[in-house]
Amino acid sequence: MLVKPVFGRVLIFIFCAQIALAGDWPQWLGPKRDCHAALESSAIEQLTAEPNTLWRKAIGGGFSSPVVAAGKLVYFDEDGTNEVAHSIDATTGKEIWHTAVGDAYRDEWSAGPRSTPIIDGDRVYVQSCKGEFRCLDFSSGKVQWGFSFERDYGVKFVGSRAREGTAARRGNNGTGIIDGDAVLVPVGSTDNATIVCFNKKTGKQLWRSGTDEAAYSSLQVATIAGVRQVIMFDADALIGVAREDGKLLWRVPLRTDAKRHAATPVIDGDTIIVNSHTIGLVAIRIERAEPGIKAVRAWTNPQLKINLATPVLVDGYIYSQGPERNFICADARTGDLKWGHPGFGKENASTIAVGNNLLVLTDTGELVLVYADPKEYNELGRQQVCGKNWNFPAYADGKLYVRDARELLCLNLRKQ
Numbered sequence: 485m486l487v488k489p490v491f492g493r494v495l496i497f498i499f500c501a502q503i504a505l506a507g508d509w510p511q512w513l514g515p516k517r518d519c520h521a522a523l524e525s526s527a528i529e530q531l532t533a534e535p536n537t538l539w540r541k542a543i544g545g546g547f548s549s550p551v552v553a554a555g556k557l558v559y560f561d562e563d564g565t566n567e568v569a570h571s572i573d574a575t576t577g578k579e580i581w582h583t584a585v586g587d588a589y590r591d592e593w594s595a596g597p598r599s600t601p602i603i604d605g606d607r608v609y610v611q612s613c614k615g616e617f618r619c620l621d622f623s624s625g626k627v628q629w630g631f632s633f634e635r636d637y638g639v640k641f642v643g644s645r646a647r648e649g650t651a652a653r654r655g656n657n658g659t660g661i662i663d664g665d666a667v668l669v670p671v672g673s674t675d676n677a678t679i680v681c682f683n684k685k686t687g688k689q690l691w692r693s694g695t696d697e698a699a700y701s702s703l704q705v706a707t708i709a710g711v712r713q714v715i716m717f718d719a720d721a722l723i724g725v726a727r728e729d730g731k732l733l734w735r736v737p738l739r740t741d742a743k744r745h746a747a748t749p750v751i752d753g754d755t756i757i758v759n760s761h762t763i764g765l766v767a768i769r770i771e772r773a774e775p776g777i778k779a780v781r782a783w784t785n786p787q788l789k790i791n792l793a794t795p796v797l798v799d800g801y802i803y804s805q806g807p808e809r810n811f812i813c814a815d816a817r818t819g820d821l822k823w824g825h826p827g828f829g830k831e832n833a834s835t836i837a838v839g840n841n842l843l844v845l846t847d848t849g850e851l852v853l854v855y856a857d858p859k860e861y862n863e864l865g866r867q868q869v870c871g872k873n874w875n876f877p878a879y880a881d882g883k884l885y886v887r888d889a890r891e892l893l894c895l896n897l898r899k900q
Contacts, residue, residue, distance in 0.1 A: 509878035519796035526882030531865025540893035546596025562596035581625035586616030598657035613655035629687030657700040672698025693730030699745035734779040761791040785819035805833035825861040
């Protein structure tokens, strides 16, 4: 087929732009919020003995993770006074803008924000530890709209003086989610605002729902049992509410020691898998039932007490940091442990699926490449890339963006 030269150049530009966008990492846990890199991202077959670091820069504290879109990276840190959102050039690390979002928070674990920014088109959404939520212009960092958990919804942040481990104690760590024209936020107010839905452009409240406090887990949105719903692992339960109007669809009480629900729910068809240091690994199946839907416990593995890590699902199997400084594989249909391998950090590791391989960043700063095989552990390489961290990295276009307590760095993982 013949195409005129000018039109051909337009087609090439559009095609390349689509690929660049498809390979981004714009939100918590990646483009589809499932710890999987985009198919267009470069595959990784091995790790060299030494990391190929393209740039590195000093940053402030925080457990927030970097996000990448359209050649720009957004990270969230603290400067001793404020929690600050930054936009930088993803290729060079050069800063484009920075915007203060709220007062800085510090406890015995560290200082700085813990919720991850969301890039959506021409907007960036950020949330401070103390519950200041802002929508920023992606190009300039200017505030478009915002709200306060305490001022607008009565969620008082009390810090480590609190007796139980809700978000009001250790920070509003859970990240909201974009779905269509809405942004949904885990506010955690017991005054009918566990989850609040806003118009993402204007900030107008569309609905509010729930009477549970928030823990540290992030939201999911999925069509389960034929119903579009918002999933939240809050301080006392796993809940599902209707995406359209916030109506409670089902609720499974899951109260644990210190209410320390930190991992994000994993969606496997009509089954939702969650984990914590008390209950282990639990699968809840959502079924059709007159007049609506119901939640049924499918299986439980109380031995897999995975504390902080969010598992990744690959071809029917779960891969994750395990409870004994190990890396584990479990059958997502039954919860049965397939294997466990020692030598993975202390408490946490972040796992990204890139094709058939897994990039695992441990909390001691080691990057490990593992083949996703339920039959046996198969390591393909290991590097020391950063210091102690609980920060999930971002993977986009063959580059891994890693953060620890002092630095942000860009690693080139393309085949040399």
